[in-house]
Amino acid sequence: MIATEPLATAVLLATFGALLAISVLFSRASERFAVPIALIFLGIGMLAGSEGIGGIEFDDYGAAFRLGTVALVLILFDGGLNTPLDQVRQVARPAALLATAGVVGTAGLVAAAAFMLGFPWPHAFLLGAIVSSTDAASVFAVLRGSGIHLKRRVGATLEVESGFNDPMAVILTVALTENILQPGSALGWRLPLNALVEMAVGGAMGLVVGHGGRALLTRFRFAAGGLYPAMTLALAFLAFGVPTLLHGSGFLAVYVAAVVLGNGALPYRAGLLRVHDALAWLSQIAMFLVLGLLVFPSRVIEVVGVGLALALLLGIIARPVVVALCLAPFRYAGREVAYVGWVGLRGAVPIILATFPVLARAPGAERIFDVVFFIVVVNAILPGATVPWVTRRLGLGSHEPPAPQAVLEIESRQPLEGELMSFHIDEALAVTGVPMSELPFPEGSAATLIIRGKEMLAPKGNTTLLAGDHVYVFTRPEDRPLIQLMFGRPESD
Amino acid sequence: MLLSELLSPVRVKVPLGSRTKTDVLRELVNLVANPGDSANGMAILASVNERERVLSTGIGGGIAIPHGKTPLADQLVLAAGVSPTGVDFDALDGKPVHLFFLLVGPESASGAHVKALGRISRLLRRESLRAELIASLSPESFLRVIRAAEAS
Numbered sequence: 303m304i305a306t307e308p309l310a311t312a313v314l315l316a317t318f319g320a321l322l323a324i325s326v327l328f329s330r331a332s333e334r335f336a337v338p339i340a341l342i343f344l345g346i347g348m349l350a351g352s353e354g355i356g357g358i359e360f361d362d363y364g365a366a367f368r369l370g371t372v373a374l375v376l377i378l379f380d381g382g383l384n385t386p387l388d389q390v391r392q393v394a395r396p397a398a399l400l401a402t403a404g405v406v407g408t409a410g411l412v413a414a415a416a417f418m419l420g421f422p423w424p425h426a427f428l429l430g431a432i433v434s435s436t437d438a439a440s441v442f443a444v445l446r447g448s449g450i451h452l453k454r455r456v457g458a459t460l461e462v463e464s465g466f467n468d469p470m471a472v473i474l475t476v477a478l479t480e481n482i483l484q485p486g487s488a489l490g491w492r493l494p495l496n497a498l499v500e501m502a503v504g505g506a507m508g509l510v511v512g513h514g515g516r517a518l519l520t521r522f523r524f525a526a527g528g529l530y531p532a533m534t535l536a537l538a539f540l541a542f543g544v545p546t547l548l549h550g551s552g553f554l555a556v557y558v559a560a561v562v563l564g565n566g567a568l569p570y571r572a573g574l575l576r577v578h579d580a581l582a583w584l585s586q587i588a589m590f591l592v593l594g595l596l597v598f599p600s601r602v603i604e605v606v607g608v609g610l611a612l613a614l615l616l617g618i619i620a621r622p623v624v625v626a627l628c629l630a631p632f633r634y635a636g637r638e639v640a641y642v643g644w645v646g647l648r649g650a651v652p653i654i655l656a657t658f659p660v661l662a663r664a665p666g667a668e669r670i671f672d673v674v675f676f677i678v679v680v681n682a683i684l685p686g687a688t689v690p691w692v693t694r695r696l697g698l699g700s701h702e703p704p705a706p707q708a709v710l711e712i713e714s715r716q717p718l719e720g721e722l723m724s725f726h727i728d729e730a731l732a733v734t735g736v737p738m739s740e741l742p743f744p745e746g747s748a749a750t751l752i753i754r755g756k757e758m759l760a761p762k763g764n765t766t767l768l769a770g771d772h773v774y775v776f777t778r779p780e781d782r783p784l785i786q787l788m789f790g791r792p793e794s795d
Numbered sequence: 796m797l798l799s800e801l802l803s804p805v806r807v808k809v810p811l812g813s814r815t816k817t818d819v820l821r822e823l824v825n826l827v828a829n830p831g832d833s834a835n836g837m838a839i840l841a842s843v844n845e846r847e848r849v850l851s852t853g854i855g856g857g858i859a860i861p862h863g864k865t866p867l868a869d870q871l872v873l874a875a876g877v878s879p880t881g882v883d884f885d886a887l888d889g890k891p892v893h894l895f896f897l898l899v900g901p902e903s904a905s906g907a908h909v910k911a912l913g914r915i916s917r918l919l920r921r922e923s924l925r926a927e928l929i930a931s932l933s934p935e936s937f938l939r940v941i942r943a944a945e946a947s
Contacts (some may be wrong), residue, residue, distance in 0.1 A: 392889035454851075455889060633883060690934035732862055732909040740906040742913025783854035784889065784916040788909060790849040 317358065318588075321350055325587045338440035338682045340590050340649060349580035359594040363657045369592055370541075370654035373392060373558050373585035374468070379538040380582035381439065381465055381662040382560025383575060389458040390561060396459055396632045400642075401466035402497075404628045408473060409434040411620035412612060419608050420465045425666050431474035432656050432674050433616060439586075440682065453698045456638050460645065465561075468651050469504060469551035473497045479659040482666075505548025505558055512562025519569055527715070530570050531577035534563070535752015561700025567718075572711040586650075593653045593675075602672045609676030616677060617685050620644045637696040645689050648681045657718040710751060710774055720778045722750070725789035733788050739763035744784060747777040798914060799942045801873035804856060807934035808876040811895065818892050819882050820861060823897040825929065826874035838867040853886025857920050858930070860912060861897040864905060871874055871900035871907050875937065877929055893929045894919070 325343050328773075332339035350356030411428030418422055438461040441452075452460075459567045462481070475495060481487050515537040524530060541559040546552035568574055622643030629639045629746060656674040659667035693699045712722050727734055733741060738749060738761050743746075752759040753772040767773060772793070786792070806826045819831035828836035842863030846852065855857040874897040881891025896915050898912055900908045919925055924944050929938040 318900075343801070388888060454885060454887075633882075728849045728861070730842065730849055732846075732864070732905070732912055734905070736905050736909050740910065742910050742917075744913075744917075755803065783887070784913060786850060787852060787854050787860055787912055789918055790846075 311439040315447045320589060321346060321591050322584075325591065335687070338647060338649070338686050340440060340586065341682045341686070343587050344556065344591035344594040344679070347591040348597060348599055349594075350600075351595045351597070352590070353599050358595055360592070363596065363660045366556040366592050366596045367654060367657045368590050370611075370650065370657065371631065373589035374553065374584040374651065375542045375655065376578070376581045378468070378556045379437065379534075379541075381461070381579040382557045383505065383564035383578055385461060385465065385561050385564065387561065388564040389454075390462055392457045393455065393462050393679045396629055396634070397466055399463035399628045399631075400459075400463045400625065402470055404463070404468050404469040404624050405431075405474070407624040407627065408616070408620050409471075411624065412616055415471065415615045415620075418610075419611060424478070424485065425670060428475065428478040428482060428659060428664075429612075429673060430671050431471060431478050432670070433612075433648060433652045433677050434459070434474070435467040435648075435651050435655075437463045437472035437651060438647075439649040440621050440649050440686065441645050451699065451756065453638075455696055456633075456641055459642055463642075465557045466554070469501065469554040470497065470555060471651060471655060473500050475655045477609045478772055479662050479664050479667075482515050482664040483662060499549060501554060503548055504545050504552065504554035505550075507545035507548070507550050508541060508558025509562060511537055511544075511555065512559035515559065515563055516566045516568070519563075520567060523715070527570055531574050534578065535581070536575055538561070548590060550744040554705065569715040570713055571588055572713055584749065589650050589654070596657075597672070597675050601668075602676050605669065605673045605676055609673050610680060612673065613677040613680035613684070616644075616648075617644075617681055637698065641692065641696050641698050642792065644685050644692055647686055648678045650678075652678050655794055686748055692722070720746070720776060722774055722776050723782075723785065723789075723792040724772055724774050726793060727769055727773060728790060729789070731790055732766050734769050735766060737764050742784075744777075744781040747775065747785060750774045750776050762778035798873060798911070798918065799938060799945055800915045801911065802875060802938060802941065803869065804938060805872040806872070808871070808874075809931060809934055809937055809938050811876040811878045811882075813878070814882060816847075816878070816882060816884050819878065819884070819895065819896075820835040820847070823861065823874050823876055823895055824899075826876070827868075827872045827897060827899050831833040835867050838865045839863060841865070843897070843899070850854075851885040851887065853884035854893040854916065855886055855888035855890070856888060856919070856922070857881070857886075857925065858896075858916075859884050859886065859894070859901065860896045860898065860915055862908070862912060864902050866901055866902060868901050871898070871904045871911065872903045873898050874912065877931065877937065879929065881883050882913065894925060 325346050328342055328346065329339055332342050348354055350358050352359045366557065409427065409430035411430070412433055413426040416426035417430045421429060441460055443671070465480065515534070515587050519530065519533060524533065537559060538556060541556045543554035545734055547556040622640070625643035625646065626639050652674050656671040710724070712718065712720065749761040751774040752761050752765065752767070754768065761773070773789070775785055775789060808822065808826060811819055811822055813822045821840060824836055824840045824843065829837055835856050842865040843861045846869055846935050847861060851859070852861045876895045878895070879894050882894040886892055898908065898911055898915070924940070927940050928937060
């Protein structure tokens with residue numbers, strides 16, 4: 303390895319640049335094979351690694367953990383920014399139950415199976431805890447690739463659950479790792495009490511950062527528009543760092559802060575969201591590349607039997623059973639329960655959590671890492687690749703209109719009253735074939751632009767909306783129900 | 796055009812018997828379809844389902860206004876129903892729907908069709924009116940409430 307600067311940095315940048323470019327180029331392969339896109343990045347990382355064609359030596363679990371944590375913070379923050387508050391409210395109770403009791407239940411069932419497969423109890427519990435959190439982003443990525451939109455409540459449940467369950471999995475993993483180092487430390491009432499404190503502190507700090515951040519962004523005027531995303535990035539890091547130092551759950555705080563920020567008026571909103579979307583993608587690629595580099599495929603092969611057994615148990619028995627129990631008190635249709643149970647895909651969180659016991663030098667931790675890695679990969683393929691099929695089969699997909707040719711957004715430093723929404727004009731809508739002058743727009747709402755194929759049209763009184771058009775409607779929040787009754791689903795949702 | 800003129804006691808059902816979205820749509824369509832003409836009912840139901848496929852017409856506040864356009868409808872007709880227990884209609888606010896208005900008409904009446912949608916949604920903005928409609932015990936009292944609201 304070249305150790306002198308600036309060559310070392312040049313080698314690092316050239317390598318990372320090449321891997322990043324390859325990952326972006328191959329991203330559409332996930333649509334073709336209907337596997338979570340993360341698996342593609344992970345595969346590229348493995349190929350580039352010490353046992354692949356790239357031959358890059360990398361076994362720094364510490365660096366992987368740090369990078370993974372930063373990446374998760376950015377991904378959770380982006381997820382929170384894009385989660386509508388009414389969606390959180392709508393599914394708060396089932397999602398909260400899934401994210402707490404559900405995580406513990408899944409961890410318990412996997413632990414029991416791991417014990418039967420020969421792991422001692424402390425290791426079995428740790429393994430269960432590590433694989434217990436879900437990743438909704440993989441589900442949505444797979445669905446988006448196949449052009450399906452998920453029914454509102456089912457999608458919301460999966461999404462909010464995955465935003466809330468990482469904290470619980472982190473708390474359990476940390477406690478159970480300590481339990482291996484100091485046997486008995488996680489027993490009794492301490493674990494649930496700690497979890498409660500972490501959640502409370504994390505949730506409260508998230509609200510503080512979210513509301514404080516919004517005040518900061520709207521009251522102060524920064525020197526340039528580009529400084530606004532710098533401030534939101536700072537808020538994301540603060541939301542993780544400060545609560546973690548105060549024994550709160552940083553991941554919960556990040557998600558909560560982002561939901562608060564995303565649901566209020568923000569200066570340069572569209573631009574901010576785009577920056578965080580890009581950061582989340584970059585994080586996702588970097589994280590999976592590094593995790594792919596970190597793993598030794600030859601060691602993972604040794605745990606194929608155990609890994610496969612646990613992955614199947616997790617996907618086919620543990621998750622569906624736990625979900626059915628957690629959702630029983632709420633009004634979910636049977637097929638919705640089955641769906642949420644089946645598509646509880648695992649993402650990067652388990653792999654990053656699995657580096658934690660390795661870093662803590664817990665005995666047997668490397669074997670756990672290998673098993674976890676295998677479970678996540680199998681899980682991405684088995685329930686993962688069936689997601690589009692199952693969605694259609696259970697009739698939980700909703701109609702997805704084609705994307706518009708052009709996107710119009712309002713950018714403003716000052717938060718504005720009212721919003722600009724775009725709609726795809728479907729044959730079945732009431733407005734199709736009706737001249738503008740006859741549409742009952744509420745006072746203060748109007749169609750502002752029609753995009754028909756490659757043409758932009760100004761909506762005049764005698765302009766008639768045709769199926770296939772995209773129309774931009776300006777409206778006030780209180781008139782949204784009527785606008786959506788007339789025009790259907792906004793394309794930005 | 797007044798809603799009370801589009802409605803009639805035989806096209807108002809209080810209470811609705813259905814518990815699911817599929818059933819309640821069928822129950823409402825039965826109120827407007829030509830009796831004994833199953834093709835007519837099927838076409839209306841299909842057009843209404845087409846629209847629900849785009850986005851639920853459960854616009855929140857316990858209201859749903861399913862609607863559809865089909866050549867088999869010979870004029871614009873409105874039906875209504877009340878479900879005191881509520882139906883999970885995949886509404887935009889996720890809440891159960893209590894108050895249903897079904898609007899069906901031919902393509903040729905699409906202007907009047909969309910105007911009627913606007914009228915219904917504007918009228919139902921008043922929460923007291925919604926509560927009064929949900930509390931009504933017969934089609935006649937339901938219509939009386941609508942008539943009084945439109946007169947004021």
